Amino acid sequence: GQQVMQIPQYQHVQEGEDFTTYCNSSTTxxxxxxxxxxxxxxxxxxxxxxxxxxxxKQKRLTFQFGEAKKNSSLHITATQTTDVGTYFCAVIYTGNQFYFGTGTSLTVIP
Amino acid sequence: GAGVSQSPRYKVAKRGQDVALRCDPISGHVSLFWYQQALGQGPEFLTYFQNEAQLDKSGLPSDRFFAERPEGSVSTLKIQRTQQEDSAVYLCASSLGIGRVYEQYFGPGTRLTVT
Incomplete structure (x- = not known):
């Protein structure tokens, strides 16, 4: 299937630091x-x-869709240990094709 | 307020055995999806049902994989003659609306290990 790239693949942050993951597609x-x-x-x-x-926005989470509708980002302000996990984008192309991204694994160090 | 349930939660099969994985979606949800998730990867789409109709099975990796949802609620994913590469977590998701543009609610998954 199609690969939807997310970067970074892994991110370790100190608790309280910000975190951003990006999702990129070559097509709209x-x-x-x-x-x-x-x-x-x-x-x-x-x-x-x-x-x-x-x-x-959802509390400390901010989601953005690019102007060209080819990329998106998720930003977490002041990370907490409860934010630990893998964040996936899931993209829908015209024609209803649906793909999950490769994911960004977030570790928060207390 | 039950969510999506799946059974069994864990399944160990010897290579060549057939397995059947069950999904109970949220009551009233029209759409049902099956995904395969390998370790460290994102879920990969297998198949999609709208009520009892299987509208998309483009993600099924081989003809050993078969899914059904005969009455538009419970669904079963069957894998015949299992192979080691079938080892993965199989996730079921349901959504209220038609198509993929609605929020999907995932079940806990069935972890299949083929030995």
């Missing part, structure tokens, strides 16, 4: 969703972005 996306998967757990939906340039 219809929508993008973000999921969080805790170690040993299953993906949990965080948010969906639809519009070009859209920015959504």
């Amino acid at each position: 996306l219809s929508n993008i969703q973000w999921y969080k998967q805790r170690p040993g757990g299953h993906p949990v939906f965080l948010i969906q972005l639809v519009k070009s340039g859209e920015v959504k």
